[in-house]
Amino acid sequence: MFYLSRQTVSRHRSLYAGSFVALAVGVFLLGLAATATAATIAYHGPAAAKIVVTTLGGDDAAPRQVSVPMSDADVSGLQTVLSLVGVICGFITIFVIASTFAFAVASRRRELGLLRLLGATPGQIRRMVLGEALVVALAASLTGAVMAQLATPLLLRKASYTELAPVRLEPASPWVPLSIAVGAGLLVAMLGARSAARRAGRVGPIDALREAALEPPRIGPVRVVFGLLFMGGAIVMLTLIRPSTGEGVVPLAMFTPMVMVIALTLLAPLVVPWISRLWALPLVAWTRVSGRLARSNVVAAPRRSASLAAPILSISAIAGSMVLSLSFAADSAAATIRDTLRAPVVVTEAADLSRVPGVGTVDAGLPLQLVRISRDDAQLEDAEGIDPAIATRTRDLTPLSGDLDHLTGNTVAISKEMSSLEHYRVGGEMSVTFLDKTAAKLKIVAIVPDALGVNPSLLIPIDLARKHAPTAKPDHLFVLPADGLDPASLVSTIDHAVPAADWEAEQADGVRKGNQFGLILLLGPAALYSAIAIANTLLMGSLQRRHEFVTSRLLGATPAQIRRMVLWESSLVGAVALTLGTAITVTVGILIRHAMTSGVADVPVTVPWAVLLGIAGICLGLAVGSALAPTTYILRRSQPSAAVE
Structure with missing residues (x-):
């Protein structure tokens, strides 16, 4: 065999x-x-x-040594x-x-x-x-x-x-x-x-x-059952994309479209004919014969149409959902930075402002790194040493629980994200090792809102930071002007000082660029592969229709009419796949935006239309081109008499 x-x-x-x-x-x-x-x-x-630390162990995990790489x-x-x-x-x-x-x-x-x-x-x-x-x-x-x-x-x-x-x-x-x-x-x-x-x-x-x-007019019951099961699973995953899910919304936004694509691919022979008929209504009214033939070919062969639409559906749904998710994440980060920073002036380099006239309050937090130790692992974390009395004036550090007045000695305030992911609570302890290899247990005194770009995940007393990182210098200074002084005049007086709005925009732009870089790494190979797959599938579909094309020639159809029929047929298949992909993208996008922006006011809406339309245009162009090219080749190399061979 x-x-x-x-x-x-x-x-x-x-x-x-x-x-x-x-x-x-x-x-x-x-x-x-x-x-x-x-x-x-x-x-x-x-x-x-590298720094070597020992995990805590407990339950079924025994303490072990872990080598943690530095940044x-x-x-x-x-x-x-x-x-x-x-x-x-x-x-x-x-x-x-x-x-x-x-x-x-x-x-x-x-x-x-x-x-x-x-x-x-x-x-x-x-x-x-x-x-x-x-x-x-x-x-x-x-x-x-x-x-x-x-x-x-x-x-x-x-x-x-x-x-x-x-x-x-x-x-x-x-x-x-x-x-x-x-x-x-x-x-x-x-x-x-x-x-x-x-x-x-x-x-x-x-x-x-x-x-x-x-093709057989029906699909098997097993395929229908599994299609409905996957669709049910996708609906459950969609319901989990909500604010209370926390950082889990990001993986959900990536994997939910995959489950939905599986469901729609299994059910495609049932779904494709209905959507094809809807898209074909204006097409038939405009083109009449060629559009009607294209509609009949797509509807009469739902399995073939579903196979041709599968790669377009998968890449459009996955890429579209990820593009929207990362764009909305950047919007949320920009709004969070804007709402968290209260100081109107930011100095982007460390400087001594004690003798500068007009300066009221200077928040000079000390950045450092430490190793956070858990039961079975250890991770390098970014931290910042702050003076709570000053930092609470320049930033919004209103605790969700606990009290920042207790941030003294061996204590720490953590972000809401870390509290949710690692299940830390106020009153608990966090085992850490500073980069000077000093081990300590820090008592958790407060949980503060997330503010990527303004606050790291861990905030410790500034005296503790100076003790374990004596050479640390501030990355930036948040400055409050003296009472009655215009912040603009302070900006013109201090070197490397910028208005807070400009600094916030720069931070948000950095987040967006980082997301774009990650998107290219994630979707670049998949997009290339999908493009090849789309071209492959459509080429296979057209090359296998030689007998059909030459028979149509024998019945009186001209090469131009057959090419128009293939044009509308491939466009219909592409439109059906993009319709389903768009539905998935919009659904996931709406839910992910609500989850990421809940509790943040006046969040800008940035929809990367150029990228989304580019994905749709490339998919549709590949579908049409990959169907027309072999059709033109077949029509040039075949005569109507070949239909009787």
Whole structure:
């Protein structure tokens, strides 16, 4: 049977070329993420750049020594991004492979029916299709792994000495990560082909001969049940995107669209015809014949249309949701910085303002780092030493619980985010080790609102900061002018002084740029892969319609009419996929904005229309171009007489 599968793949090279390219690129991206992650794990900075502490232990965890890298040797940010890239690429790969194999099987219904007529059993058909998937997967996975190994040094050079990896990274041993990537490719291919193989096994000899060019009118109940289950799970996840979820809204905003895409892909043969009919109403009224034919082709072949729409739906929903989420996160951060900072003047460099006339109050917090120790782990945290009497005048530090007047001695005030994530409460203790290797237990005296850019997660007494970080200097000074003095005159008097509004805008712009950088790292590979997948799928769809096109020529259709029909048909498929992707994006966007901006007044709304419209335009352009190009080629190389061959 495996020999027959190899022969079948060889005979249908053009049909499986799309699956090969899609899987090879998927394994390439997965392998690249795996080898780069291996390089970050294998990285060992200089001994001076690490601090060794002992965890607390307790319950089932025994105390253990942990080596914590300092900020200049921390590559955990790159590890996190690479993990997310692997998850997103793996997710898209599964759907692309599933849709391409489903399309390949649907295109061979006549051939499969003839095999059944010659005596092949459903089990033999299933094994043959799975064997074909294995042949393609082996070749594609090995090709992708070789490409990943060749590209890894370039990726590491680009990633070194950046914000995510401020060190030089060198390639590690590739065998384990590439083996994982190859194994993932084989697994994804077999999972994607499993449904197609089962569908192929259900092709009957008589039905195949009678319906060789027509798909079954219904989809199986198992697919409907799983589609509804995933949709129910997505609805539950949507209900969890609320203010009380805290930082959990960010991963929810990323994974909820994936679950919704799974549900809509499973239910697509039911959903696509209805949305296609709605989009086709103005199209039919405008174009009449070509638009009507395009609508009929999309509606009459819902499985094929769903397979063509799957990659567009996945990337538009995931990319759109992440773009909106990061944009709204930046809006929320900007509003929080604005509401937290009370001082009208900010000095961006450390300076002695004690003798400057007109200066009223100067908030000169001391930034430092310390290691926060938990039961089974230890993490480097940013902290700031403050004078509560001064800081509460220049910033909004109204405690959510506790009292900042008690911030003296070995005490700490923590942010709401850290309290929620680590389950700290007022009156509890936090075990820390300062970078001078002094261990201490800090009593938690207050929980203050989050204010990224103004306050770090940990606030300690300024005397404690001076004791353990004697060389620390303020990054900036928050200044209150003397009574009756115009802040503008103070800005012109002090070097490196700027109005608070300008400083707030700069901080918000930094957050937005950081989000954009993360978005490029997360979605760049996935977007490239999706573009290839969209082109692949549409190319496969058009190349397999040669007989249909030449038959239409035999019936009197001109090449221009057929091209117009394909144009409207691919546009309809793209419009349906983008409609579903837009619905997911808008739903997640509305909920994520409400969750992030709850309790913050006058939050600006920044919708990156150019990026969102660019995603939609590229997807639609790829869909149309990838369908028209092979159609034009077929029409030029084929004559109407080929319909009787």
